[in-house]
Amino acid sequence: MTRTTLNRRRFALLAAAAVAAPSLRAQGKPEKTKVAIAVGGKAAFYYLPLTISEQLGYFKAEGLDVEISDFAGGAKALQALMGNSADVVSGAYEHTINMQSKNQFIQSIVLMGRAPQIAMGVSVKAVPGYKGLADLRGKKIGVSAPGSSTNMVSNLVLSRAGIKATEVSYVGVGTGAGALAALRSGQIDAMCNTDPVMTMLEQKGDVRIISDTRTLKGTHEVFGGPMPAACFYTHSDFVRQNPNTCQALANAIVHGLKWLQTAGPSDIIKTVPESYLLGDRALYLASFNKVREAINIDGVLPEDGAKTALKALASFEPTVKPEKIDLAKTYTNDFARRAKDKFKA
Structure with missing residues (x-):
């Protein structure tokens, strides 16, 4: 075999290896190292x-040097992004669909x-x-x-029972101690909120749960x-x-998701x-056990999940027209997949 043939073969092998292992390429430095993150109810x-x-x-x-600003709810965090006081929001995926409709x-x-x-909970x-849900007409409902x-x-x-948003009064109560106080003091008649607040109210007998998305x-x-x-x-x-900044952010979160897969209550x-902990360690841990399976494993957003979100929003939000929404523009899994490979999540 000639040296030329050997060199060609070696070159072909190296080229094949480069194609087969794109995830091994070095990640570039973040373009923006200081990142302002807005979140609505960080303790939830x-x-x-x-x-x-x-x-x-x-x-x-x-x-990354992240600065996290905590707001009363996701809508306020979104406002921070739109007002350019935040670079990124830690918030609900459905906002991406809602904003595209605008x-x-x-x-x-x-x-x-x-x-x-x-x-x-009521x-x-x-x-x-x-x-039944009809009993909530005209009532005050607490939300973050x-x-x-x-x-x-x-x-x-409420829409599934034929109740319009205009037929109830929504009251912002946050996601912490203020939410507990609002319900217990009678300022609101019902509450739609996250954990640990809802588990704490449920276990103390303050509310009757009527709809629950804490499990799959x-x-x-x-x-x-x-x-x-x-x-x-x-x-x-x-x-x-x-x-590169987006990749670094995704890496950090997927690293956290990987840690959470094996983390114990302690x-x-x-x-x-x-x-x-809102002053009650035992109830906080009971809440964690209730929502544990709701935490994502690898950072990847499922395609059918995006479709579910669009269908749900369109069912009560007249401005959201499914035929005018391009779901492919509401998310990317490129960064999450690379982070998943990196951390074996």
Whole structure:
């Protein structure tokens, strides 16, 4: 065999290896190392992967200096993005669809939740004789913030009973101690919120749960399919201009998701801030066990999940026309898949 033939064969082998292992290519440095993240109700389990990745230093490990601003609800976090005071939002995937219906293009880059983890409950004290959803007409319903995912889920549940959003009053109560106080003091008649708040109210006998998306089974019953929940979303232009930054963000979150797959209750308690426990460690852990399967495993958003979200939104939001929404522009799995390969998630 001639040296030329050998060199050709060696070149062919190297070329084949390069094609077969694109994920092994070195990741470039983030274009933007300081990243402002907006979130609506950071202490909720809905955003636990964000807190875990922050507390364990996974953003720093990716070369990022993140500043996280916490708002009363997802709608306020979205406003921060649209007002250019945040680069990225840790929020509900359905906002990407809602905004596209208004000709604003934002995109999910990594999925944290594969179920909304939102439950709706009626106050046992305020509505003692509750028989069905019709009893909520004219009532005050607490949500994290008007326009947030808790508000959207409530609208969906009520719409199935023929109740319009205008036939109830929505009150923003946040996702922490204020939400507990609002229901217990009688300021609201029902609540649609996340955990640990809902489990705490449920276990103390303050509410009767009437709709539950804290499990995959419950989510399927409410939405008729898988429903993507918390994600990192940002302007489509930001994704195009800062691919390495987006990859670093996805890496940090998927690293956190991987950690959560094997974390025990004591690991969670040691990692989250004390204030997140709302003064009741045992109930906080009971809440975690209830929502654990709702946390995503690998950061990837399922295609059928995007379709479920569009169908759900269109059922109660007249401005959302399914035929005018391009779902492919509402999310990308490119970053999540690379992060999944990197961390074997």
